[in-house]
Amino acid sequence: xxxxxxxxxxxxxxxxxxxxSLPVLLLVLALVFxxxxxxxxxxxxxxxxxxxxxxxxxISSSSTSSASLDVSMEMTMQMQAFHHVSPPxxxxxxxxxxxxxxxxxxxxxxxxxxxxLLLRETPQTRRFAxxxxxxxxxxxxxxxxxxxxxxxxxxFDRRELLVLESLFRWHPRACLLVASDTMDSAGGxxxxxxxxxxxxxxxxxxxxxxYLLRDTPAEAWLxxxxxxxxxxxxxxxGQNLSNLLRLALLHRYGGVYLDADVLVLTSFFSPNGGGGLxxxxxxAQAADAATGGWRRLNNAVMAFDAAHPALREFMAEFAATxxxxxxxxxxxxxxxxxxxxxxxxxxxxxxxxxxxYPVDWIKIxxxxxxxxxxxxxxxxxxxxxxxxxxxFGIHLWNRETKGMEIEEGSVIASLVSHSCLFCNxxxxxxxxx
Numbered sequence: 468x469x470x471x472x473x474x475x476x477x478x479x480x481x482x483x484x485x486x487x488s489l490p491v492l493l494l495v496l497a498l499v500f501x502x503x504x505x506x507x508x509x510x511x512x513x514x515x516x517x518x519x520x521x522x523x524x525x526i527s528s529s530s531t532s533s534a535s536l537d538v539s540m541e542m543t544m545q546m547q548a549f550h551h552v553s554p555p556x557x558x559x560x561x562x563x564x565x566x567x568x569x570x571x572x573x574x575x576x577x578x579x580x581x582x583x584l585l586l587r588e589t590p591q592t593r594r595f596a597x598x599x600x601x602x603x604x605x606x607x608x609x610x611x612x613x614x615x616x617x618x619x620x621x622x623f624d625r626r627e628l629l630v631l632e633s634l635f636r637w638h639p640r641a642c643l644l645v646a647s648d649t650m651d652s653a654g655g656x657x658x659x660x661x662x663x664x665x666x667x668x669x670x671x672x673x674x675x676x677x678y679l680l681r682d683t684p685a686e687a688w689l690x691x692x693x694x695x696x697x698x699x700x701x702x703x704x705g706q707n708l709s710n711l712l713r714l715a716l717l718h719r720y721g722g723v724y725l726d727a728d729v730l731v732l733t734s735f736f737s738p739n740g741g742g743g744l745x746x747x748x749x750x751a752q753a754a755d756a757a758t759g760g761w762r763r764l765n766n767a768v769m770a771f772d773a774a775h776p777a778l779r780e781f782m783a784e785f786a787a788t789x790x791x792x793x794x795x796x797x798x799x800x801x802x803x804x805x806x807x808x809x810x811x812x813x814x815x816x817x818x819x820x821x822x823x824y825p826v827d828w829i830k831i832x833x834x835x836x837x838x839x840x841x842x843x844x845x846x847x848x849x850x851x852x853x854x855x856x857x858x859f860g861i862h863l864w865n866r867e868t869k870g871m872e873i874e875e876g877s878v879i880a881s882l883v884s885h886s887c888l889f890c891n892x893x894x895x896x897x898x899x900x
Contacts, residue, residue, distance in 0.1 A: 835879050
């Protein structure tokens with residue numbers, strides 16, 4: 468029996484089912500892919516990101532460690548100087564407190580080694596008294612002056628030589644003794660040659676502290692320091708020893724002490740036709756605007772007769788309250804503490820701030836910059852006239868300005884040109900615009 472032929476409707480059913488199921492199948496596959504991708508992103512990727520983050524942290528930590536090592540090496544090189552003129556750079560480590568503590572410990576350790584070095588007796592220090600006697604053998608018609616330099620020889624540079632020029636520009640018959648172990652050398656003699664070759668009386672001698680402090684209130688302090696019984700602290704050692712050394716020099720010989728960053732602007736003994744610097748005097752750094760009385764003194768410039776009682780009080784205070792880790796404690800603040808206790812300032816004249824500190828350290832940088840317009844030129848002219856009209860000198864605050872150039876046309880450039888001795892060569896220190 469023959470099979471009957473299939474109808475057209477029966478033949479089209481598989482095609483119809485296939486055409487309907489194909490989109491459904493594609494939709495299901497799409498949903499499966501979307502669900503699997505989402506699951507991968509939520510469950511697997513965080514672990515990969517954490518692994519990558521750990522790798523980055525390791526690299527960053529290694530980089531920070533390397534940078535910190537570079538900073539540490541740079542700071543170690545800087546601490547080879549007995550004192551520095553600028554604050555240390557900020558730490559790069561994640562824990563500033565720990566870094567600061569580490570630097571303080573390193574500085575204290577370095578100071579202990581330097582203290583032994585500076586307090587030792589040498590053939591040079593044993594010649595100090597004879598060198599001073601030779602310099603002062605003839606009268607110093609324009610006064611005896613003293614400086615200290617407890618830093619490397621290379622740091623006694625153009626700025627310091629300009630100060631020497633200004634001193635001898637206004638005091639050509641003065642005597643200047645630079646108490647310094649590094650300047651008492653062939654290199655130091657070469658730096659001073661432009662002055663000595665012209666017959667100016669300047670000498671550098673390594674200080675003999677035992678001789679200078681003999682029979683003073685600080686003699687026992689020196690003995691204790693040599694035995695290791697004094698902690699030098701973390702403040703640059705040269706600064707603290709210089710504070711004591713300047714007192715000892717004035718106590719032994721009498722005269723005027725001058726920091727190596729004080730530009731002299733006129734004669735200390737007949738400024739502008741006046742009476743000059745008092746025989747025993749210090750300068751105020753800050754005064755009370757209402758009362759005119761001093762608020763803070765500074766020891767960058769001091770004038771005293773030999774063996775003045777106030778000097779003994781200063782040295783006694785130094786020995787009794789020495790703290791090598793507090794900036795200024797053994798210097799400007801010491802002078803302020805002592806004279807505040809003494810009746811009538813201990814017979815010491817206190818000069819107003821404009822005598823030596825007409826511009827505070829916060830604003831001194833502006834005096835190094837050239838004017839940018841006519842208004843700036845008028846300001847410079849007025850400022851120069853004001854300073855020259857009432858100041859013996861101006862403290863350049865080297866700790867803030869050592870790295871600054873003296874720009875041509877600035878207030879400082881004008882003051883330098885007014886007080887230079889070798890003016891053609893001095894102009895090399897002024898930046899040309």
